[in-house]
Amino acid sequence: MQVTETLNEGLKRGYSITVSAEELDAKVNDKLKEAQPDIEMKGFRKGKVPMPLLKKQFGQRLLGEAMQETIDGAMSKHFEDSGDRPALQPEVKMTNEDWKEGDDIQVEMNYEKLPEMPEVDLSALKLEKMVVKAGDAEVDEALQNLAETAQDFKDRKKNAKAKDGDQVVIDFLGKVDGEAFDGGAAEDYPLVLGSGSFIPGFEEQLVGVKAGEEKNVEVSFPDDYGAENLKGKAAVFECTVKAVKEPVAAEINDELATKFGAEDLAALKTQIAERLEAEYAGAARQVMKRDLLDQLDEKVSVDLPPSLVEAEAKQIAHQLWHEDNPDVQGHDHPEVEPTDEHTKLAERRVKLGLLLAELGQKAEIEVTDAEMTQAIMNQARQYPGQERAFFDFVRQNQQMQQQLRAPIFEDKVVDHVAEQATVTEKEVSKDDLQKAVEALEDDE
Structure with a gap:
């Protein structure tokens, strides 16, 4: 040979x-x-x-x-x-x-060929980690939001009209072509107007009703309705309004705390503070990660494979086009040509991707089976009732596995790099952190 x-x-x-x-x-x-x-x-x-x-x-x-x-x-x-x-x-x-x-x-x-990545002195990196403490105001705001989710309803004044968001307690009997149908009747049914729990057009017609009033609600079942005998059919629901109630937030007390699994209000406040600070830490990590990547980008200069840059630029351009044209679901559209801006962003992504891969390989960083399983489970939650099928699909799809593995690997390498760098903590306000996060989004 x-x-x-x-x-x-x-x-x-x-x-x-x-x-x-x-x-x-x-x-x-x-x-x-x-x-x-x-x-x-x-x-x-x-x-x-x-x-x-x-x-x-x-x-x-x-x-x-x-x-x-x-x-x-x-x-x-x-x-x-x-x-x-x-x-x-x-x-x-x-x-x-x-x-x-x-x-x-x-x-x-x-x-x-892939370029040989230069050695980088990670100890020379200087990073700032923003730290936000959950103050009383933030905890109280979160408590108020919890109270609203645990809302109750109380009777409105006599002859008050129902508003969107109110609860109406009704008896109803549904008929198609003058005949009652199975599942079309109930008594003392508590319906929150605007919840979308009934077929389209039903709840809107009850806005403005009063307790004691009778009202016929005329609607049509959707063409894709679950019951075959009702698909697309016009129906009349004879409704009797028993009560009209307005929403009221739950009281912030020990009873509310027990509803959310805490022993008392003090314990719930502690849990909320810990959750908020975990959220702040996650946001602060993203800010520090961007700074870390920016510094690596500045420190490393290397020739890049044109084919990788071109492929990445096309992917960026295609993704951004779909974000600007959300009504186009498929890919039956004119070819999207990358701009100089897309190519510049692609060069950064390719360079940093190759560098992080090299650093991860040298540090023998791997994504464990447990981490992959957790990532698949997190993704599967987006498909209620189909979790098992999604799990099996990912297990049989190498490309999907790589899509889930790549961000986990990247984050582990970033953590490894941060451990070698000099990191200074700086306590800031929630607003300062929010501005820093918004700046990241503006740069994307």
Whole structure:
């Protein structure tokens, strides 16, 4: 086998690989010898079929397999010897298209290699970590929000009209074509107007009713309604309003605390403070992470594989186009051409991605099975009732696994880098932290 360099320009590499006919023939013979003990043929005992006959019978079938294995082996040996890591799958093609058995194989291989990342003195990084304490005002605000979620309802004044957000207690009987239908009746049903719990158009017609009033609500069942006999049908619901109630927030006391699993109000306040500070810490980490990545970006200058930058720029442009055109769900739209701004952002992402991968590899950072399982479970919660199916889908989909693994790996490497850097804590207000987070969003 002969390997000759044909291109060495920046990160681009090209090689001509020649596999001699003798090498290929030897590969086929090795395969036949390996299979010979198990082959049976009429007129011969098992394992005793002569090689010339085996070659005549099976040689052509094994030739393509031997060619592929030989070329793959040549490529693997080249990358092992050279230390090159291709940015994308190498382009490989036979150049002697008129090849026939007995000829040497001529193969051309082209690829872009990943650059060698420079050493970075991580101890020279200086980072600031914002720290926000949950004060009484923040805890009280969160408590008030909890009280509103645990709201109750009390009767409005006599003859008061129901408003959106009120609860009306009703008896109702639904009819289609003058006939009552199964599941269309209830007594003392507490319906919150505006909750969207009834079919479209029902709740809106009860806005303005009073206790003691009777009202016919006329609606049509959606075409995709669950009951086949009601799909698209017009219906009349005869409603009797028993009560009209306004929402009231729950009182902030020990009873409210027990509703949320705390022993008393003091314990609930402690839990809220801890949760808020955990949220603040997460936001502060994102701010520090951006600063860390900015410093790494400034410190590292390296040639980047054009193919990776181009692919990333196209992905960025495509994603942003869909964000600007949310009504377009599929990809049946004109090709989106990346701008200089997209390309600049792509260069940053590719450079930092390669650098973090290198730092993670050197530090032997890995994503554990437990971390992957947790990530899959978190994602699966977005599909209520289909968690098991989603879990199985991810387990069988390597690309999806990589999408979940990549951010976990990146965060672990960022934590590793931060451990080597000089980190100074700075206590700030919630507003200061919020402004810093908003600045990150504006830069994206």
